[in-house]
Amino acid sequence: xxxxxxxxxxxxxxxxxxxxxxxxxxxxxxxxxxxxxxxxxxxxxxxxxxxxxxxxxxxxxxxxxxxxxxxxxxxxxxxxxxxxxxxxxxxxxxxxxxxxxxxxxxxxxxxxxxxxxxxxxxxxxxxxxxxxxxxxxxxxxxxxxxxxxxxxxxxxxxx
Amino acid sequence: xxxxxxxxxxxxxxxxxxxxxxxxxxxxxxxxxxxxxxxxxxxxxxxxxxxxxxxxxxxxxxxxxxxxxxxxxxxxxxxxxxxxxxxxxxxxxxxxxxxxxxxxxxxxxxxxxxxxxxxxxxx
Numbered sequence: 001x002x003x004x005x006x007x008x009x010x011x012x013x014x015x016x017x018x019x020x021x022x023x024x025x026x027x028x029x030x031x032x033x034x035x036x037x038x039x040x041x042x043x044x045x046x047x048x049x050x051x052x053x054x055x056x057x058x059x060x061x062x063x064x065x066x067x068x069x070x071x072x073x074x075x076x077x078x079x080x081x082x083x084x085x086x087x088x089x090x091x092x093x094x095x096x097x098x099x100x101x102x103x104x105x106x107x108x109x110x111x112x113x114x115x116x117x118x119x120x121x122x123x124x125x126x127x128x129x130x131x132x133x134x135x136x137x138x139x140x141x142x143x144x145x146x147x148x149x150x151x152x153x154x155x156x157x158x159x
Numbered sequence: 160x161x162x163x164x165x166x167x168x169x170x171x172x173x174x175x176x177x178x179x180x181x182x183x184x185x186x187x188x189x190x191x192x193x194x195x196x197x198x199x200x201x202x203x204x205x206x207x208x209x210x211x212x213x214x215x216x217x218x219x220x221x222x223x224x225x226x227x228x229x230x231x232x233x234x235x236x237x238x239x240x241x242x243x244x245x246x247x248x249x250x251x252x253x254x255x256x257x258x259x260x261x262x263x264x265x266x267x268x269x270x271x272x273x274x275x276x277x278x279x280x281x282x
Contacts (some may be wrong), residue, residue, distance in 0.1 A: 029183035054242040061214040065182045115251050119226055124219035127250050131215060134249055 020046060020091070021084040027068040027097070028076040036061055039084065046086070052156055055135045056084075056091070059152060062128040063095060071099025071148060090137075091154040098147035107141045107150075110134075160187040164195050169271035170202040170235070171195075172262060180210055180217030188217065192224040201232045204265045208238035213246050222252065233257075237265040 021042045025031045036057060043053045064080060072078035081096045102108070110129030115122060133139065138153035161176040173195055180188050196203055205221065207213075213221070225234040237259040239247065247253040259265035 029181075033179070033181065033183050050241070054245065057212065058214060058242065058246065061181060061212075065214065065216060068182070112250065115255055119230070122222050122226060122255065124223045124226075125215065127215040127218060131246070131249060 016086075016088060018046075018086040019083070020086055021082065024079050024081045026076070027064065027072050027078045027080050029068070032061075032064045032068065032080075035064070035080070035082065039082075042084070048091075048156060052091070052154060056093070056154060059132050059135045059154075060093065060095075062132050063150065063152070066128055067095075067097045067099060067148075070102075071097045073100065086156065089155060089157050091156050093152040093154070095150045095152070096144070096147055101143055102141065102148065105143060107139070160184060160191040162191040162195055166200065167266045169266045169268065170204045171199045172204045172206055172266065174206040174209065176209055178209055178211045179213075180220060181212060181214045182216040185216040185220035188220045189223055189227075193227055196224075196228060196232075202271075203228060203232065203234045204259075204262065205234055205236050206238055206262045206265075207236060207240070207243055208262065210243060211240055213243045215246075215250075218246055218250060218252060222255070225256070235259060235265055237262045 021039050023035060023038065025035045039060060040053060040057055043056060060082070067078075067080055068074065068076070078097060078099050083094050085092045085094075108129040110131075110133040112130045113123035113126045132152075135154075136152045137155045138151075140151045142149045163174040163176060165172045165174075173192060175188065175191070177184060177188075192205075205224075221234075221236075228234055235257045236247075238261050239258060244253075244258070247256070247258065259270070264270050
C-alpha cells in the first residue's frame with residue numbers, strides 16, 4: 001500500500017506527528033473486536049485520557065460495523081485499513097475500505113431515531129451515524145475509485 | 160453467552176458475564192436474556208457491572224430484550240460504567256429505562272419498590 005489512498009492532505013500538515021496505530025483487518029465481527037482492542041491499548045499506552053479513549057472506541061466500533069454491514073453487505077469479508085496519528089493536539093483517524101458506496105454518495109445525516117413511541121415501536125438500530133457525528137470534531141468522506149475513505153478528527157484536549 | 164441469574168424479592172437480576180455487548184455478541188445476548196426470562200418476576204434488572212463497552216448493536220439488543228418481555232413486565236438497568244452510560248444518554252435511551260447506580264440500589268426494597276410501581280427516577 002502507498003500513501004495515496006489516504007487522501008490529498010494526509011501528509012501535508014506540519015507540526016509534531018506521531019503514529020499511534022496502523023493495521024489492516026477483515027471486516028468480520030471478531031477481527032473488528034480485536035482491532036478495537038489493539039487501538040485501545042495503543043491509546044492507553046500513549047496516556048490519552050479516558051474520555052477520549054471512550055469516544056474513539058465507540059466511534060470506530062460504529063464506523064467499522066457500518067463498513068461490515070453496508071460497504072461489505074454483511075459478507076464478513078473485505079478489508080478495512082485504519083491508521084491513527086497524533087498531530088499537535090489532534091488525533092487523525094483515516095479509514096479505507098474497498099466496499100460499496102454510501103447511499104446517495106454521502107455519509108448519512110445521523111438523525112436520532114424517535115424514541116417517544118410505544119414500547120413495541122422503540123428503535124433497535126439506526127443510532128450509528130448519530131453516535132459517530134456527535135463524538136468527532138471533524139469528519140470527511142471521499143469515494144475512491146474502489147472503496148471509501150473516511151477521515152475523523154478528535155481534539156485530544158476536549159473533555 | 161453466560162448470564163448469571165438471581166431472584167430477589169424485588170426482581171430477577173440478570174448479570175451478563177462478558178465485558179462487551181457489541182456487534183459480535185448482540186445476538187447471543189438476546190438469546191440468553193430471552194431464555195432466562197421465559198417465566199419469572201415481572202421486573203428484571205439487567206446488571207451491567209461486568210460490561211465495559213456497549214455499541215449501537217448492543218444497545219439495540221438490550222432494547223429488543225426489554226420489548227420482548229412484553230406489557231406488564233419491565234427491565235431496569237444497573238451499574239453502568241461511564242462509557243456505557245454515555246451511549247444510553249446520547250441516544251436518549253436513558254429516558255426509556257430506569258437506571259440505578261448499582262445493583263444494591265436497584266434491588267433495595269425502598270428504591271426498588273418505587274421503580275417497580277413505575278415511579279422510579281433513580282439515576
